[in-house]
Amino acid sequence: MPANKQVVLASRPTGAVTRENFRIVEAPAASPGEGEVLVRNEWLSLDPYMRGRMSDAKSYAAHVEIGGLMVGQTVGEVVESRHPGYRNGDKVLAPLGWQLYGVAKGKELALVDASRVPASYYLGILGMPGMTAWFGLFEIGQPKAGETVVVSAASGAVGSVVGQLAKQQGCRVVGIAGGRAKCDYVVNELGFDGCVDYKAGRVLDDLRAACPNGIDVDFENVGGEILDTVLRVMNQNGRIIVCGLIAEYNATQPYGYRNLRSILVNRIRMQGMIVFDWHKRYGEALADLGSRVAAGKMRYRESVVEGLENAPQGLIDLLAGRNFGKQLVKLA
């Protein structure tokens, strides 16, 4: 058996995540049993939801136990198969977590077609972030041509897809991102109509200037002061997709939202989403996104950390907004 390395949860963070919350352990990789497959992970996806799994606060999914393997989606290569659906060399999407090798049941895996797009795309634009963008925007946001759509964390894995889809829908699209470089990327590369740099400290004024007709749809990835400010610019019958509240994940005190009255006055529909609720319909979104990607209609950027031992710092940076594009760890 090859030598395996894993990142496990050493302690629960209080406030911001630190490297001390993680520990690297080594052991031989397990052997696949009947119906199982041994995968050598090539890519690990880092996502904001992982902060929730490190906490023991009630959430929509079980938390990671102390000493337990950090969870996460991977893309890798089958190196030993005891399942008839997989052969050595197949590229698969797997829920194998922060480790170099892992064993999964065949039914937990999905073959990925790496002939037209890089395999890593199945962790991003053609993976969970892409599904999140697609279902959240179209199913909850329901944007109509001519409406104004705002997307926070606009250069990120989800936000960048949301904005491009909304733009292709005929909407005015305004991003919110941290720093000039990200805002330039959002406007010049992704084609948004505008982008508010929240680090410039004038979010309300800048948002009003960028959205002269108000906001009809807000795809919220950040929360906190960003969302509270967006509420002040929302239009009547607006929709807010609450997809992530990354501003709150590391906070020891929850943010106090002062502009909820806008929901009443403007008859806003604010709805929380977890992409797994749509898992039976992933194929539908994948077909649509896949054809847009294959047609060259979607810009997509990856931010790569090299090596499993750097995954903790990768997550820390992601939660602080220091990544730029879909955050991945290259494992092999």
Add this chain to the structure above:
Amino acid sequence: MPANKQVVLASRPTGAVTRENFRIVEAPAASPGEGEVLVRNEWLSLDPYMRGRMSDAKSYAAHVEIGGLMVGQTVGEVVESRHPGYRNGDKVLAPLGWQLYGVAKGKELALVDASRVPASYYLGILGMPGMTAWFGLFEIGQPKAGETVVVSAASGAVGSVVGQLAKQQGCRVVGIAGGRAKCDYVVNELGFDGCVDYKAGRVLDDLRAACPNGIDVDFENVGGEILDTVLRVMNQNGRIIVCGLIAEYNATQPYGYRNLRSILVNRIRMQGMIVFDWHKRYGEALADLGSRVAAGKMRYRESVVEGLENAPQGLIDLLAGRNFGKQLVKLA
């Protein structure tokens, strides 16, 4: 022309409404022009939304100007008609505001059938509050039998109807009200399964005890700490109808909601409503509510203030939760 009395807005309130914000003026009643009707108002409805009209903050409707007539729905009798659809003695629902007499266009009026229910019911259970309860609960809340529905301001004009409708739908229904007398009424007279007295100071514990299976639908009339606490007990896929935020109307600082993360974690749909958005479908709700009332299925309580000069105090008491049931002013 008969002598008319009006209550006008003397000044805008800062925080709580006071009697000094109103002034009574006297003048002869106007004469109806062609197509108009002179109505002697018998009942004036007092409602929380009036607080919003007294303010010049942006809202869903125009505010009352200083020196302008306070707005409101009335029920009265036609005393002079220059419209073919109305005759002297007809009982009508009218948007005539805080005054003894008023002139309205025929198309602004609706005949009310006072043969089976008191005419005042058209300001309450068969009026705007009843419509609010019906559309909010059924169209936004969509409660299913067996689910738990929570209603704040449970003994009020809207809350009492919401709870009874939800109960008839097969739901577990828990009210939130201020004081033992209101809670007793909500449980013993209206038939709710439980009622939390928010004045007892243990809202979270009491709510959890009254809702052992969590909350699926919250019909929110109060907001502030009540809503923030409800968010902690909401179930997955819960719905929150934001109908009123009376706790905030008199506040000089908006409340800071700390539990919005529940919307994400529990995939909650929170939606603001203004009943006027459903005005084309009022007939549908009126037919349903009217038949329930006629069949003796709905309990309904009115709180009556005598005389136009006492209307300001009536609104002040309503906003402080000192009313008990639908608040009316008897004008004649």
